[in-house]
Amino acid sequence: MSPVDPVTSVDPVDPERSAGSESGALLEVEGLTVDAGGKPLVQGVGFTVGRGERVGIIGESGSGKTLTALALLGLLGEGLRAAGSARLAGVPFDLLGAGDRELSTVRGRLAGMVFQEPMTALNPVMRTGSQVAEALRLHGPRGERPGRAAARDAAVELLGRLRLPDPARAARAYPHQLSGGQRQRAVLAGALANDPALLICDEPTTALDVTVQKEIVDLITGVSDERGTAVLYISHDLALVASVCHRVLVMHDGEIVESGPVERVLRQPEHPYTQALLSASDLSVPAPRPPAPAEPRTLLRARGLTRRYARPRRGLLGPRTHFTALEGLDLELRAGARVGVVGESGSGKTTLLRLLSGLDRPTSGTVENAAGGDPRSGPGGGLQVVFQDPMGSLDPRMRVRDVIAEPLPDRRSPAAADRVAELLADVGLPAEAAGRYPHQFSGGQRQRIAIARALAPRPSVLLADEPVSALDVSVRAQVLDVLSRVTAERDMALCVVTHDLGVVRYLCDEVVVMREGRVVERGPVERVWEEPAHPYTRQLLEAVPVLR
Amino acid sequence: MPSKPLMPSKPSKPSARTLARHPALTAGGILVTLVLALALLSLLWTPYDPTHVDAAQRLLPPGGGHVLGTDQFGRDVASRLMTGARTTVFVGVVAVGFAVVIGVPMGIAAGMSGGPLSALLMRVSDFLLAFPALLLAIMLAAVYGTSTLTAMVAIGIASAPGFARVARAATLRVMAAEYVDAARLARRTRAAIAVRHVLPNIRDVVIVQVSVAFATAVLAEAALSYLGLGTPPPTPSWGRMLLDSQELLFSRPELCLWPGLAVAAAVMGLNLLGDGLRDRFDPTLEGVR
Numbered sequence: 001m002s003p004v005d006p007v008t009s010v011d012p013v014d015p016e017r018s019a020g021s022e023s024g025a026l027l028e029v030e031g032l033t034v035d036a037g038g039k040p041l042v043q044g045v046g047f048t049v050g051r052g053e054r055v056g057i058i059g060e061s062g063s064g065k066t067l068t069a070l071a072l073l074g075l076l077g078e079g080l081r082a083a084g085s086a087r088l089a090g091v092p093f094d095l096l097g098a099g100d101r102e103l104s105t106v107r108g109r110l111a112g113m114v115f116q117e118p119m120t121a122l123n124p125v126m127r128t129g130s131q132v133a134e135a136l137r138l139h140g141p142r143g144e145r146p147g148r149a150a151a152r153d154a155a156v157e158l159l160g161r162l163r164l165p166d167p168a169r170a171a172r173a174y175p176h177q178l179s180g181g182q183r184q185r186a187v188l189a190g191a192l193a194n195d196p197a198l199l200i201c202d203e204p205t206t207a208l209d210v211t212v213q214k215e216i217v218d219l220i221t222g223v224s225d226e227r228g229t230a231v232l233y234i235s236h237d238l239a240l241v242a243s244v245c246h247r248v249l250v251m252h253d254g255e256i257v258e259s260g261p262v263e264r265v266l267r268q269p270e271h272p273y274t275q276a277l278l279s280a281s282d283l284s285v286p287a288p289r290p291p292a293p294a295e296p297r298t299l300l301r302a303r304g305l306t307r308r309y310a311r312p313r314r315g316l317l318g319p320r321t322h323f324t325a326l327e328g329l330d331l332e333l334r335a336g337a338r339v340g341v342v343g344e345s346g347s348g349k350t351t352l353l354r355l356l357s358g359l360d361r362p363t364s365g366t367v368e369n370a371a372g373g374d375p376r377s378g379p380g381g382g383l384q385v386v387f388q389d390p391m392g393s394l395d396p397r398m399r400v401r402d403v404i405a406e407p408l409p410d411r412r413s414p415a416a417a418d419r420v421a422e423l424l425a426d427v428g429l430p431a432e433a434a435g436r437y438p439h440q441f442s443g444g445q446r447q448r449i450a451i452a453r454a455l456a457p458r459p460s461v462l463l464a465d466e467p468v469s470a471l472d473v474s475v476r477a478q479v480l481d482v483l484s485r486v487t488a489e490r491d492m493a494l495c496v497v498t499h500d501l502g503v504v505r506y507l508c509d510e511v512v513v514m515r516e517g518r519v520v521e522r523g524p525v526e527r528v529w530e531e532p533a534h535p536y537t538r539q540l541l542e543a544v545p546v547l548r
Numbered sequence: 549m550p551s552k553p554l555m556p557s558k559p560s561k562p563s564a565r566t567l568a569r570h571p572a573l574t575a576g577g578i579l580v581t582l583v584l585a586l587a588l589l590s591l592l593w594t595p596y597d598p599t600h601v602d603a604a605q606r607l608l609p610p611g612g613g614h615v616l617g618t619d620q621f622g623r624d625v626a627s628r629l630m631t632g633a634r635t636t637v638f639v640g641v642v643a644v645g646f647a648v649v650i651g652v653p654m655g656i657a658a659g660m661s662g663g664p665l666s667a668l669l670m671r672v673s674d675f676l677l678a679f680p681a682l683l684l685a686i687m688l689a690a691v692y693g694t695s696t697l698t699a700m701v702a703i704g705i706a707s708a709p710g711f712a713r714v715a716r717a718a719t720l721r722v723m724a725a726e727y728v729d730a731a732r733l734a735r736r737t738r739a740a741i742a743v744r745h746v747l748p749n750i751r752d753v754v755i756v757q758v759s760v761a762f763a764t765a766v767l768a769e770a771a772l773s774y775l776g777l778g779t780p781p782p783t784p785s786w787g788r789m790l791l792d793s794q795e796l797l798f799s800r801p802e803l804c805l806w807p808g809l810a811v812a813a814a815v816m817g818l819n820l821l822g823d824g825l826r827d828r829f830d831p832t833l834e835g836v837r
Contacts, residue, residue: 359729385733393726397748407734453730 025089026051026197026230027072032084032096034067034076034254041080042067042254049198051089052228054221056241056262058277059251060472061443065234068251069200071096072232073113074103088198108139112191116203118183122175128186129155129171135193158189162219180345181212188219195227202234209344209499214543217244236473238281239545242266250274280474283506287484289338296334297370299461299493300356300383304365305329307351325351327517328365333461333493340504340525341497342540343514349497352514353465356495357385384454386483388466390446394438400424400449401434407457423452427482444475448482455486462487464496468503480507501544505529513537573824576759579817583810587633596624598631599782607800616806619792628784629806635785636814639700639778640765644758646704647711652754654708655715656742660723670716673709681706681768682775689777699778703768707761714757718750725749752829756822763818770811786811 027049034042042064049055059065071082072095086095091106098106107113115121122131132155137145146154152171160167162185175183184204191199201220205213221244224231235241241248242262249259250271258271269275306329308322326348333339343349354360356367369383384407387393394403404420405411421431427448438446447467454462467483468476484507487494496507504511504525511528513521513536521534532538590598595615602622610617616625651673658669685702692698722728722745731741772778773787781788786807793803 357733359732383733385729387726387730389726393730395725395727395731395745395749398744406731406736450730453734457734 024050026053027086027088027232029068029072029086030084032068032071032082032086034064034071034080034082036080040254042071045084045251045254045256047249047256047259049230049232051197052224052230053247054224054231054233054245056245056248057232057234057251058236058238058241058248059234060236060277060474062253063251064254065251066202069113069202069232069234072200073107073111074098074100075113090197108135108191108196109194110196111198111200112194112196113200114184114187114191114202114204116206118180118187118207119175121187122183124175126174127171128173128175128178128183129159132158132171132186132189132193135190139194155189155193158193159186162186162189162192163215164189179212180208181216184208184212184216185219188216188223192223192229196229198230198232199224200232200234203236204233205240206235206237210501210543211344211539213240214545217545220244237545238266238278238473243545250277277474280477283477283480283502286506287481289488289509296336298332298334299370300331300333301368301370302329302331302356302365303368305331305352305355305362305367306364307348307355307360308363324517326355326362329519331356331512333495335460335491335493336488337510338487338494338508339496340508340511341495341514342499342501342504342511344499344540346516347514348517349499349514350465351517353385353463353495353497357383357463359385382459383461383463384457384459386447386450386454386462386464386467389470390443390450391438391470393450394446394453396438398437399434400436400438400441403438403449404434404453404456406453419456420452423455426455426486427452428478442475443471444479447471447475447479451479451482451486455490458490459492460490461493461495464494464498466498466500467496469498469500476503477506483507501540513540570824570828572820573828576817576820576822576824579813580821583633583814583817584637586630587637590627590630590634594624594627594630596627598623598627598784600624607796610802617800617802619789619803620796625789625803625806628789629786629810631784632786632789632807633810633814635696635779635783636766636769636811639696639703639769640762642700643703643765643769644707644761646701647707647761648754648758650704651708651711652715655712655717656719656746656750658712659716659719660738660742660746666716669712673712676705677709679706681764682771685768685772685777694777694780696779696783699769699772702772703765706768707764710761711754711757714753715750718753719746722746722749752825756826756829759818759822759825763815763822766811766814766818770807 025048029048030046032042032045033040045064045068047055057065057068067076067080070076072086074095076082082096084096088095088106088110090110093102095103095106122128129152133148133151136151136154137148156167156171159170164170164182164185170178170182170186175186178186188204199220204220205216208216217240220231220233223229231244233241233244245262247260248262248265249256250265250273251257252273258265258269258274265274266278269278305326306324307326308324311321311323313320329348329352331339331352341349341352351360355362358367358369398406401417401420402411404423405416408416408419410416420434424431424433429445429448429452433441433445433449438449441449447470462483464483468479471479480503483494483496486492494507496503498504508525511522511525512519513528513534515536521528521532521537523533528537529541532541600623602618605614605618605622606620608614608618608622614624614626616629618624619628654669654673658666681703684706685699688698688702728741728745731745736744769778769785770787770790773785774791775787776791778787779785789807790804793800793807796803
């Protein structure tokens with residue numbers, strides 16, 4: 001990478017004697033508009049961020065929250081144009097009208113940015129420490145830029161400050177050798193390298209586990225308190241924003257519909273959208289439960305399920321090692337049961353689901369399927385799965401009609417067409433949806449199509465793999481309600497695999513907590529919530545941000 | 549909260565705007581259409597009989613009765629060029645068709661099965677890939693004699709591994725998708741999954757590979773004919789026209805120019821078309837340029 005030469009004429013002046021400090025605001029945005037070829041995506045957005053203040057931007061996908069942040073640092077993609085004004089204290093020019101050379105004096109120096117996916121924010125072929133050191137060497141104040149060795153030492157120190165275990169080793173590591181949370185710490189270290197006055201975080205923890213999320217968020221608030229760094233925190237998660245920020249802006253369809261102190265907005269939301277968003281994200285009142293069947297039949301019984309994956313040999317004659325994804329798991333699903341399997345990434349919960357459904361075979365242990373099929377004869381006997389990603393689980397080249405009819409034995413018959421119409425009505429989609437393609441639907445609608453497909457062959461067990469984690473908050477409750485209702489109406493057993501404790505509490509009666517391939521705790525949802533027995537369960541429960 | 553309305557259906561036909569956004573696609577399309585049109589036209593009409601030898605008319609300059617003049621045997625160059633396009637297109641279509649029919653199923657089978665079968669199929673394709681089309685054609689010509697068919701089979705065999713590789717890579721991606729898991733849960737057979745899910749979803753990359761392989765086939769056909777291993781005389785072909793005009797390179801250089809330009813235009817057109825299609829099909833490249 002070639003070093004960026006700062007242009008002397010636009011070198012930012014000393015923050016202390018800047019014009020912005022008179023009004024006290026660090027960042028002042030007025031009438032920010034972003035459009036793509038005449039189509040407005042962000043409209044007339046205006047807000048201020050005070051020194052040391054943490055401001056949250058809340059919005060769903062497509063609300064323009066990320067575009068707003070990108071526009072401030074001139075990082076909009078081609079074809080997108082920003083207008084309006086954005087003044088950062090200590091910068092003599094308007095951020096929105098500035099060219100790349102001018103903005104490069106701001107980025108990383110006065111304003112740092114942290115993105116959602118730490119893997120793509122780091123260069124995969126560069127050592128982590130060098131990337132942090134690069135931030136110091138490129139963006140540091142002129143004349144005070146450290147030399148190579150000094151920057152390297154400073155980077156290690158910085159990684160240590162962000163509580164990376166063994167920072168010297170982490171600095172020598174390549175990004176893929178670190179965990180997701182460690183990578184995000186490294187990105188944060190790069191963004192904070194020059195002690196910027198403003199830190200912009202765009203969904204910094206969305207790709208991370210809850211317990212890691214808590215650590216990262218604590219780190220951000222800690223740095224902000226300690227160094228007086230202002231934070232612009234973008235997220236779709238109301239509770240998370242509430243736990244981080246002082247003030248919150250609610251964005252919807254490219255406009256700010258409401259703003260104010262966190263407590264006020266969350267307690268007494270004024271705008272109907274905020275109210276709807278709040279009620280949709282509140283999953284504390286469980287979905288209505290069906291009456292339990294008189295004598296519940298056992299539909300699926302797993303005993304001692306273990307799944308090991310072979311690791312590639314180290315060297316030609318190296319020993320063959322195995323990775324154990326799941327170890328000795330027992331599970332029983334009765335008619336009408338609602339079981340939630342909770343765990344973080346790597347806990348083996350998706351492996352469990354694949355074994356139960358017969359998509360994969362256990363290394364040892366058995367799955368007895370009394371639901372109407374033998375999983376050994378092939379997957380899908382009396383049991384269906386709703387997958388995580390509603391885009392990836394629907395074939396983009398098939399019409400909805402064919403997608404839903406796929407599991408039906410006679411998929412071209414008029415009876416199948418009737419069944420498709422009936423299922424569409426069941427999941428609350430109009431009949432004309434049958435003739436359309438998956439990409440013409442929103443995420444929530446696609447997930448409902450996936451549910452309709454799963455119900456088509458009248459299974460008695462429904463397995464759901466993270467059914468709402470790819471969806472916006474406002475449609476989450478809808479999809480969960482559909483899941484709850486259709487399984488209740490049919491006396492089906494429901495097993496939901498998720499990282500989201502709220503979903504389990506909303507939907508399930510029984511919970512299984514997994515960690516590293518083993519069950520650490522199981523029991524009725526209420527009991528586990530009130531008195532978690534295992535320390536890990538407690539840690540999980542505490543890590544979930546809660547709306548105050 | 550009300551659910552979002554159904555989005556209006558989006559037509560995916562290439563509109564004037566898409567064409568303007570993809571200049572490579574447009575330029576490639578025009579060049580390829582031109583070659584195809586010439587080839588089709590030659591079936592119905594050519595200015596003169598392209599194989600008619602007339603010593604009295606030999607080496608006439610361009611203009612007059614013969615638009616591009618005549619060669620040393622008095623044959624009309626323009627007519628030969630048009631008929632040559634026909635040969636090129638015919639050889640290309642058959643050779644690429646042969647390669648698709650062999651390569652794509654091989655790639656899909658390898659991608660869907662994994663394990664030893666996949667390894668075996670891919671080693672076979674590596675083996676074929678190691679043989680240049682030219683060498684294969686010389687070998688086949690030595691055994692079966694020179695003919696258009698030998699050339700087509702040689703080019704087809706040489707292009708098949710490309711299709712197998714491309715199809716396998718795309719199949720692996722499709723097989724990782726959750727809709728394939730859903731199809732397995734719907735108790736679909738492997739063959740049904742291959743036809744209903746894999747094939748439609750790897751279509752785009754195969755189409756791009758077709759245009760690239762077609763360009764290679766045009767070049768290979770010209771080279772084989774030039775070496776006397778392709779279409780035998782008197783059937784006109786661009787490669788043979790180059791060979792015939794070689795001895796007149798210094799006295800009548802434009803006689804080499806016409807077939808050379810024709811080959812260049814066809815190959816460039818197909819490559820541009822391939823690039824354009826790739827850009828259009830690959831959503832990750834959307835808006836990059």
